[in-house]
Structure formats: C-alpha cells, structure tokens
Amino acid sequence: MSSNTKAIPDGSWVLIVGAASFVGSNIVQAFLKLGYKVRATDYSLPQASWMADDFFASYVANGHFELVIVPDIGEENAFDSVIKGVSAVIYVASVVTTFNPNDTIPLNIKGTLNALRAATKEPSVSRFVVTSSYGAAFTPGPEPSVRLDANSWNDAAIARAWAPPPYTPERYNSVYMASKAEQEKALWKFVKEEKPHFTVNTVLPSWICGRLLNKTQNPSSAICVRMLFNGDATYLRSLGIYSYVNVRDVALIHVGAALDPEVANERIYAIARHTTWNDFLELMRKNYPEKHFIDDMPDLGRFSGTVDTSLGLKLVRKWGSQEGWISLEEGMEETLDSVK
Numbered sequence: 001m002s003s004n005t006k007a008i009p010d011g012s013w014v015l016i017v018g019a020a021s022f023v024g025s026n027i028v029q030a031f032l033k034l035g036y037k038v039r040a041t042d043y044s045l046p047q048a049s050w051m052a053d054d055f056f057a058s059y060v061a062n063g064h065f066e067l068v069i070v071p072d073i074g075e076e077n078a079f080d081s082v083i084k085g086v087s088a089v090i091y092v093a094s095v096v097t098t099f100n101p102n103d104t105i106p107l108n109i110k111g112t113l114n115a116l117r118a119a120t121k122e123p124s125v126s127r128f129v130v131t132s133s134y135g136a137a138f139t140p141g142p143e144p145s146v147r148l149d150a151n152s153w154n155d156a157a158i159a160r161a162w163a164p165p166p167y168t169p170e171r172y173n174s175v176y177m178a179s180k181a182e183q184e185k186a187l188w189k190f191v192k193e194e195k196p197h198f199t200v201n202t203v204l205p206s207w208i209c210g211r212l213l214n215k216t217q218n219p220s221s222a223i224c225v226r227m228l229f230n231g232d233a234t235y236l237r238s239l240g241i242y243s244y245v246n247v248r249d250v251a252l253i254h255v256g257a258a259l260d261p262e263v264a265n266e267r268i269y270a271i272a273r274h275t276t277w278n279d280f281l282e283l284m285r286k287n288y289p290e291k292h293f294i295d296d297m298p299d300l301g302r303f304s305g306t307v308d309t310s311l312g313l314k315l316v317r318k319w320g321s322q323e324g325w326i327s328l329e330e331g332m333e334e335t336l337d338s339v340k
C-alpha cells in the first residue's frame with residue numbers, strides 16, 4: 001500500500017500512551033510491524049522497562065522505539081514534549097486505583113484532555129485514537145432490547161459509580177465503565193467545540209483475552225481464563241462475560257483507526273463473537289481431556305441484543321490481512337500460554 005492510501009505518512013512516529021499495558025503493548029507491536037516508529041509512554045519505569053530492555057530492544061537499537069515515562073497524566077503539560085513530531089496519538093491509558101469514582105474519573109478525563117490540547121499545538125498530528133470499552137455504551141448483559149450504536153452511552157453505570165458511599169469493591173466495574181463513558185463524552189465534546197485539525201476515532205472492545213508480551217505484565221482481563229482453567233471461579237461467577245475479542249484484533253483496529261483514510265469520527269465496536277464462560281469450559285475439556293474442570297455454570301445469560309461490528313471486522317481484514325476475527329479457541333490458548 002502506498003502512502004496516499006494511509007492517513008499518516010509511512011514510517012512516521014506514533015505516540016502510544018499507556019503502552020506497557022496488555023492492550024497498549026500489543027498496539028505498539030502492531031505499529032512496529034508495519035514499519036512505524038513508536039514513542040511509548042507509561043507511568044513507571046519498573047513496570048515499563050521490559051519493553052525497551054527486552055521485548056522491543058531490537059527496535060530501540062534501530063531507532064524505531066523510544067520509552068518515555070510520563071508519571072502523571074493529570075499534569076497540564078504532561079504530553080507537550082513527548083508529542084513532538086508524532087503523526088498519531090493512541091491514548092490507551094486508564095487509571096482505576098480505588099473504588100471511589102472521584103479518584104479515577106476526573107483524572108482519566110483530564111489526561112485525555114491534556115493529550116488532546118497538546119495535539120492541537122502539534123501540526124504533525126493527523127490522528128487521535130482513544131481506547132474506550134463497550135462498557136462505555138452499556139452494562140454487558142443478556143437483555144434482548146439492547147441496540148448498540150454510535151449514540152449508546154452507559155449512563156446507568158455513571159449513576160451507579162457516583163452514588164453515595166460506601167465505595168466497596170463491587171463498585172469497580174461501574175467505576176471502570178463510567179470512566180470510559182465520561183472520558184469518551186469529554187473527548188467528543190472537545191472535538192465538537194474545538195474542531196481540532198486532526199481526526200478522532202474511538203475503539204470499544206468487549207471483554208479481551210489473548211497473548212501477553214511479557215509475563216511480568218499486568219494480565220488485566222486475561223487473568224480470567226487462567227482462573228477458569230484452575231477452577232477458581234468465584235470471581236468469574238460475579239463478573240460474567242458476554243462477548244470476546246482477541247487482543248491482537250483490538251490492536252489491529254487501533255491501527256486501522258489511525259491509518260484508514262475512510263474512518264473518521266467513528267466509535268468502533270471491537271467484538272469478535274458473543275460468548276459465556278461455558279464456551280471456554282467446553283473448549284478446555286476438548287483441548288485438555290486429561291484435566292478435570294468445573295461444571296458448567298448455570299444461568300449464564302447470552303448477549304441477545306444488536307450491535308454492528310462490521311467496521312471492526314473490515315479493519316481487521318484490511319490492516320491485518322486476516323480472513324476474519326481470531327477465534328475464541330486461539331484466544332484461549334494464547335492466554336493460557338502467556339498468563340501464569
């Protein structure tokens with residue numbers, strides 16, 4: 001593909017914020033593989049150094065990878081120097097440190113706005129992509145009346161997140177989903193009011209599993225597959241999942257959201273298929289016949305609403321040269337291989 005078929009120049013710099021995370025690091029790898037240069041940021045050196053020292057060391061050597069620590073995304077000028085000369089910003093960072101929405105949501109909004117404001121001062125930026133979640137659009141569940149589209153917002157999670165204390169652990173998911181929803185709302189408000197010179201897209205993945213690049217990484221949602229494999233399902237019963245997507249497909253959709261000239265102002269659902277823990281258990285019994293697994297969980301509802309995932313699929317095909325989404329079985333095996 002020649003340059004004019006892409007929204008950013010071949011071989012240019014891409015800034016990835018929150019790069020050491022499960023999703024962030026897979027996005028880094030996807031851009032490097034396509035010949036882009038990556039400036040990766042994360043909040044602490046001990047948690048991010050494996051990228052520069054080990055996994056992406058060859059790209060450090062040839063000048064295609066830089067790691068810069070940005071300790072506080074909430075600091076006004078946090079991104080002013082790291083954004084210099086980049087053609088795209090991929091904002092993956094998401095901070096949920098406590099169950100109090102006030103510790104999390106304003107910070108995630110501020111971090112995003114700080115990066116957006118820095119981008120408005122940097123003429124080289126043509127694309128700005130934010131990692132959201134389908135939880136920003138609705139609380140995953142089996143209700144057949146759910147119709148997800150570009151105008152879907154999880155206002156119920158926002159209300160639950162901001163309800164009066166106590167701030168107990170059950171609030172985690174509501175705070176996470178509310179944070180993604182409010183972050184995205186702030187982003188689109190900024191785009192409407194400020195009319196920046198760059199194009200914005202967001203990616204809304206469902207529940208993600210797949211390969212970690214380094215075993216020292218926070219396994220994030222992928223830990224669930226390991227828990228299920230080990231028969232440790234108490235937490236999973238309370239969580240429930242309704243849809244699956246592989247982390248490599250999530251990364252490719254971010255690539256497409258940055259590179260595809262035809263994709264602008266989109267909220268892109270990244271969902272490979274609808275599923276339940278029992279689908280994983282069935283695959284585990286098939287692939288590991290010698291091992292004993294827990295019984296199927298009763299009463300797990302299936303997603304039965306409507307969501308258009310065609311744009312995500314189109315991007316996976318176009319930018320990954322794949323026939324389609326990576327299967328649940330591959331996602332399960334890649335997770336078990338990489339998550340201890």
Ligand SMILES: *[C@@H]1O[C@H](CO)[C@@H](O)[C@H](O)[C@H]1NC(C)=O
Binds near residue numbers: 053214216
């Ligand atoms: C993972 O990170 C640790 C700590 O930096 C390092 O010792 C190890 O070599 C890394 N492994 C890979 C595959 O990068």
Ligand SMILES: *[C@@H]1O[C@H](CO)[C@@H](O)[C@H](O)[C@H]1NC(C)=O
Binds near residue numbers: 102
């Ligand atoms: C949120 O934090 C701010 C600043 O620390 C404080 O002024 C405000 O009262 C807090 N609000 C809630 C609902 O906790």
